[in-house]
Amino acid sequence: MNYKHHALACIITAIILSIIGLATNHLTTETLVYFWIGVIPYTLVITCDLDSASSVVTKLFGPFNIFAPFADFGHREVLHHYAWGPFVLIGWWLIPALWIGYTIHIEIIAGAVSMLWCHMFTDMVYSGCKRVVPKCVVKGVKYVVKGIKRVC
Secondary structure (H helix, E strand, C coil): CCHHHHHHHHHHHHHHHHHHHHHCCCCCHHHHHHHHHHHHHHHHCCCHHHHCCCCHHHHHHHHHCCCHHHHHHCCCCCCCCCCHHHHHHHHHHHHHHHHHCCCCCHHHHHHHHHHHHHHHHHHHHHHHHHHHCCHHHHHHHHHHHHHHHHHC
16 A cells, blocks of 8 residues: 555544544543644555665655664564554653653553554555456556546
8 A cells, every 4th residue: 555545544534533432522722732742644655665775755754864773673563563563653752752751641642552552553554455356357446547547
């Protein structure tokens, strides 16, 4: 699945979770801000795909890639695990932030974990669809979409 689709799925999920959180009084306007502080970086730049040297998010950092050690983990292994992935990616920032003395709100962690899980879920669905849907159907859909783009 490409970067844009992951980001779109995560943003839509975050909006739905925000609405549910506000409607059920689990989030206030203040805690909603903290939730989105966790959502935005873990949707756009700190994703499970940091374990691939050819991913868009890895290339965003260029020569200043502080996440380079994650490329040794193997793609879709540690960082794409539902427990270890969030633990590693959030701990990468959480431990130094706590050591310096920053207060980390649970809503920030909830936003980050929900976006990482959304990324993993969309990967799983996309990979499952690739295995189930025949290649001839995928080619046909791409051909039709390409034809529609030419007309428009």
